[in-house]
Amino acid sequence: MSLAGRILRALGRIGTHGRIGTHGLPGVCRALLPAAFCGLTACVAPPGLSPGPSPLDPRTVLPTTARAPAPGQVGASLDLAWERLRAWALPADEPALARIARTAGRLARAAPAADPAWAQAEPQVLIVPGDEPDAWCLAPARCALTLSMAQLLARDDALLAAALAHEMAHLMLDHARERLAQAGAPVPAVGAGLLLEAPHHRVHEHEVLGLAAELMARAGYDPRASVGFFAALAPVSGAGGSVGYARRHPLEAQWPDVLLRHARRVLPLLP
Ligand SMILES: [Zn+2]
Secondary structure, three states, X not given: OOHHHHXXXXXXXXXXXXXXXXXXXXXXXXXXXXXXXXXXXXXXXXXXXXXXXXXXXXXXXXXXXXXXXXXXXXXXXXXXXXXXXXXXXXXXXXXXXXXXXXXXXXXXHHOOOOOHHHHOOOOEEEEEOOOOOOEEEEEOOEEEEEHHHHHHOOOOHHHHHHHHHHHHHHHHOOHHHHHHHHOOOOOHHHHHHHHHHOOOOHHHHHHHXXXXXXXXXXXXXXXXXXXXXXXXXXXXXXXXXXXXXXXXXXXXXXXXXXXXXXXXXXXXXXX
């Protein structure tokens, strides 16, 4: 009998034929069942961290024709995307780079991840040319901003943290793998372009907001700044439609309420 079955039998919930009954349980047992299933499933993830979607999980809003990337294919696409950004990087503006690196490092070290790559990540940051505000994090604490984004966030560390935490949350939730899978697992030369340019699906945006807020709070940044960050992007996007970061991260119309709800939930995590 499975571990779940043994727990259910111990709670008096399962008969000798293996069927699960729905009544006759003492109240205490009914109360214990969710905790038992938590022990079997969700608690394998580090506290506070969603384990992230499988690239092949069927979802009603995403195509189900996904093809799993080969081993190393996601990392190769992420690395190649970083190399392309590095080739475009502007000559170092040391104070600006140091500030971005400090923020990225704080967020990565605060990440509630079992992967030591996050806690030990040495920040690598770039500023690349670009009139459209945009940002990418392609490995723990390895992030790039366009010059327009760097200027937009130059005066407020919490706004900068909001941009980087959102990107890091996509990375932690393994969205790169899912995006590549949904695109048919292209070769890294194509996958790198997709990761830099293609918009995220709204499902990804929905999934990422809670973790991004948590990263900010754990790193000591007020997570409510995420509302100000996305609001700051709106005037830049203009009447002709969203550009840059706002185009690649399409939020639902009710995004301010959703961001605030996530932010308030994690406020107690602020050091
Ligand atoms: Zn996003």
